[in-house]
Amino acid sequence: xxPDSLDSVRPVRSSRSVPAxxxxxxxxxxxxxxxxxxxxLLIVAPLLWTFLASFKSNTEIFGDALQxxxxxxxxxxxxxxxxAHVGRYLANTAVVVAFSTFGTMLFGxxxxxxxxxxxxPGSRVIYYYFTAGMAFPVFLALGPLFFxxxxxGLLYTHTGVVLVYIAYSLPFTIFFLAAFFRTxxxxxxxxxxxxxxxxxxxxxxxxxxxxxxxxxxxxxxxxLGQWNQYLLPLVLLARDEKDWVITQGIANISTLAGYEADxxxxxAAVCMAILPVLVVxxxxxxxxxxxxxxxxxx
Amino acid sequence: xxxxxxxxxxxxxxxxxxxxxxxxxxSPYAQAFQISLTDWNGVSARLHYVGLDNFGRLLGDEVxxxxxxxxxxxxxxxxxxxxxxxxxxxxxxNLGGGARGPGMAGVRGSAFYxxxxxxxxxxxxxVVGVLFxxxxxxxxxxxxxxxxxxxxxxxxxxxxxxxxxxxAIIAVMVWQAVGFYVVLFSAGMAAxxxxxxxxxxxxxxxxxxLFFSITLPLLRDxxxxxxxxxxxxxxxxxxxxxxxxxxKGEPDGATTVLPIEIWKNAFSYSKVGYASAMGVAxxxxxxxxxxxxxxxxxxxxxxx
Numbered sequence: 324x325x326p327d328s329l330d331s332v333r334p335v336r337s338s339r340s341v342p343a344x345x346x347x348x349x350x351x352x353x354x355x356x357x358x359x360x361x362x363x364l365l366i367v368a369p370l371l372w373t374f375l376a377s378f379k380s381n382t383e384i385f386g387d388a389l390q391x392x393x394x395x396x397x398x399x400x401x402x403x404x405x406x407a408h409v410g411r412y413l414a415n416t417a418v419v420v421a422f423s424t425f426g427t428m429l430f431g432x433x434x435x436x437x438x439x440x441x442x443x444p445g446s447r448v449i450y451y452y453f454t455a456g457m458a459f460p461v462f463l464a465l466g467p468l469f470f471x472x473x474x475x476g477l478l479y480t481h482t483g484v485v486l487v488y489i490a491y492s493l494p495f496t497i498f499f500l501a502a503f504f505r506t507x508x509x510x511x512x513x514x515x516x517x518x519x520x521x522x523x524x525x526x527x528x529x530x531x532x533x534x535x536x537x538x539x540x541x542x543x544x545x546x547l548g549q550w551n552q553y554l555l556p557l558v559l560l561a562r563d564e565k566d567w568v569i570t571q572g573i574a575n576i577s578t579l580a581g582y583e584a585d586x587x588x589x590x591a592a593v594c595m596a597i598l599p600v601l602v603v604x605x606x607x608x609x610x611x612x613x614x615x616x617x618x619x620x621x
Numbered sequence: 622x623x624x625x626x627x628x629x630x631x632x633x634x635x636x637x638x639x640x641x642x643x644x645x646x647x648s649p650y651a652q653a654f655q656i657s658l659t660d661w662n663g664v665s666a667r668l669h670y671v672g673l674d675n676f677g678r679l680l681g682d683e684v685x686x687x688x689x690x691x692x693x694x695x696x697x698x699x700x701x702x703x704x705x706x707x708x709x710x711x712x713x714x715n716l717g718g719g720a721r722g723p724g725m726a727g728v729r730g731s732a733f734y735x736x737x738x739x740x741x742x743x744x745x746x747x748v749v750g751v752l753f754x755x756x757x758x759x760x761x762x763x764x765x766x767x768x769x770x771x772x773x774x775x776x777x778x779x780x781x782x783x784x785x786x787x788x789a790i791i792a793v794m795v796w797q798a799v800g801f802y803v804v805l806f807s808a809g810m811a812a813x814x815x816x817x818x819x820x821x822x823x824x825x826x827x828x829x830x831l832f833f834s835i836t837l838p839l840l841r842d843x844x845x846x847x848x849x850x851x852x853x854x855x856x857x858x859x860x861x862x863x864x865x866x867x868x869k870g871e872p873d874g875a876t877t878v879l880p881i882e883i884w885k886n887a888f889s890y891s892k893v894g895y896a897s898a899m900g901v902a903x904x905x906x907x908x909x910x911x912x913x914x915x916x917x918x919x920x921x922x923x924x925x
Contacts (some may be wrong), residue, residue: 354873355713355728362710362736365796369752372764376755388758437631443761449635456646460856460907462880463900464649466663466887467656490645493638522630551745553860558888568869570747574864577751593751597744604743608736611743612804 346393370597377591384586399587400595403576409592410576411565413599419481420549425544428538430489431496436526438497439504440512450501456494461554469558479562487559487598488549496541504530505535533602543611550600569596648859657897659841664891675898687900690785695855695878696910700848707802708844710738711776712832714803715810716818730811735807739800746797753793756781757865780865783875790865790876794858802847809843810836849914856907861894879903 378392380434403409438450464595468487469478477483507530515525531538552571559568567575573596580589604611656900657675659668700836714731741749756764758778766776779789817835826834837844859880866876879899 352728356730359710359713359728359730359734362706362799363652365807366737366741366800369756369764370700373752385760385762386766387770387907389771409728430638430641433634435760437634441627441631443631449639452647453638456642458908458911459646459650460853460900460903461882462859462883463653463897463904464646465883465898465900466893467647467649467652470663471645471652475644486641490641494647497638522627523633526634530663547743551743551747553745553747555856570745571862573745573751574747577754577864589751590755593748596748600743600745601740601796604740605736609737612735614863 342527361566373590373593373597377587377594379587379590381584381586384590385523397586399591402585402588403592403595407572407576407588407592409569409572409576410567410597412567413568413595414569415481415566416550416568419484419488420546422481422486422551423544424542426485426489427492427496427549428542431493431541432500432531432534432538433526435497435500436504436530437502440530450497454494455490461491461507465554465558472559477562479566481560481566484559484568485555487555488552491548492545493554496545499541500534500537503534507533534584539610541605547600547601547611572596653897656894657901659894660892661894661897662891663887663893671894675895676902678895679902681900684874684877684882685879685902686873688877688882691876691878692856692906694787695791695858696852698788698791699794699798700851702791702800703798703851704844704847706795706824707799707806708837708840709845709891710734710799711803711806711810712828712836715807715826716836717832735803738803741797742801746860747864749793749797750861753789754865757789775901781872783872786866786872786876790858790862793861793865794854795865798854803852805847806840806843809840813839845914849911852910852914853907856880856903856910879906 353404353467375392378394378396380396381394383390433451437537438446469575472483472487473479475483477486509516510527511533515529520528550569551570553574556568556571560568560571564575573593576589576592580586656668658670658672660674661668679837713728714734744752758764758766759778759781760766760776761770763776763779765779769776778785804829817839818831821831821835856878858878860887862876862878862881863884866872879902883896883899883903886892886899901912
């Protein structure tokens with residue numbers, strides 16, 4: 324809309340509009356920017372404070388909170404990495420999440436594909452059986468889950484955690500991907516079938532590549548969700564400290580910091596837990612935002 | 622023949638997910654209902670059924686009611702605060718710039734704000750808990766109190782005062798959640814045809830009017846989805862409260878919620894039967910909330 328045509332229209336219509344309804348743009352603009360800037364500050368401030376605190380000494384941490392560290396001490400980072408085993412927690416988490424996300428995507432997409440595109444007796448029932456899992460609070464299952472995993476002999480193992488993560492991620496993954504597979508055109512699969520491709524081959528070589536945008540969104544969603552999982556490992560990996568994932572480690576270091584009086588070490592550990600997530604987030608933020616937004620609206 | 626091959630394929634694809642899901646998700650849930658009728662301690666080999674005794678005890682348990690009260694507060698405050706703030710920011714970021722160029726635009730710097738606002742969402746709740754423990758420290762070493770003292774004010778015991786602790790924790794939940802709902806509502810706003818706003822702006826409607834007369838009514842479904850998510854989140858809160866307020870929901874149980882009590886009973890007191898009864902209560906509360914919200918807020922859709 325060119326400015327001059329807008330001016331030429333406005334006088335005719337202004338009789339119907341309520342002029343008081345229109346606030347002065349200058350004031351409103353200023354207020355909007357102030358509100359946005361304040362919220363951004365509220366988010367950045369605790370993160371920045373934690374980062375700075377990792378360079379402080381214990382005395383400085385218990386002194387004035389708004390003081391900068393007196394000198395750049397890097398020893399807390401060394402202690403967090405070595406003595407507090409943050410490196411090991413991160414490595415454990417990376418291994419667990421790599422396998423569990425891969426498994427979730429493989430089994431979730433297989434089930435979603437079959438449920439979305441094949442008619443067979445009981446397909447609706449199985450679909451609801453899976454998606455009903457979204458409505459259950461994990462807490463209801465927690466106690467019995469501990470004993471189920473114990474009985475199959477996978478308690479306190481990473482394999483057990485991977486399988487449990489996959490199982491608990493299936494409802495939303497299947498729900499999301501089934502909706503996605505339903506939107507793909509039938510003609511391509513039909514053509515592949517006429518060319519003699521088997522069902523399995525059609526799925527892996529044709530349908531999966533076509534579903535790529537949906538797969539990317541839900542993969543990122545699962546990586547973040549499983550990386551940040553706290554409750555399930557708390558129950559399933561409780562015994563051996565060397566098996567812990569990062570969230571358990573951080574919670575534990577937080578408790579220990581009180582006894583051992585190593586507060587800079589705690590904040591260095593927290594920074595180490597945040598940094599990889601920050602990098603992944605900055606690189607993929609566009610996909611993360613569009614994926615989560617679209618996923619939630621489906 | 623072809624038909625059987627198809628069935629074989631379907632069964633092959635469903636087998637592993639079905640087994641995993643049944644063993645690790647469905648069977649624990651089913652057992653939880655069963656165990657809630659027993660006095661099982663997690664060790665004994667045989668289940669001893671006590672009927673509905675656990676539920677009877679639940680009704681007389683003061684801690685249970687305190688947890689419920691806290692869920693009630695969460696259920697009211699968390700969705701309202703998060704949705705209001707997120708709607709406000711989403712509007713500013715998407716349409717707040719007024720009619721600029723072709724169609725509506727957000728204020729300057731929208732992309733930057735969007736990236737920053739969403740970031741807390743990708744942080745682990747355990748990490749967020751540690752961050753805010755430092756923010757809320759009761760003396761000058763706390764980030765907020767340090768600032769208050771600079772301004773010549775008295776420091777506040779954010780997590781120590783029984784009347785304040787829950788609100789301090791809710792503020793952290795809102796802090797973390799707002800970014801996600803900004804993105805959610807932005808996606809909803811992007812789906813509203815631009816000419817609606819152009820036509821209204823042409824008629825002299827200001828931004829406030831645009832928000833209440835066009836954006837909000839057309840965003841109804843999205844807001845409803847957000848409300849259900851936040852409501853379900855209000856029945857959880859375990860990780861944050863455990864890190865910020867400890868296993869007992871300090872101070873003195875003022876911040877306790879059902880998941881904390883379930884955890885305590887099952888793994889510290891070995892009262893697995895009683896914990897399962899709480900779990901069943903939590904399950905019915907969550908489902909009732911979700912169904913009621915979807916029922917009562919359903920209305921004729923506005924078709925675009």
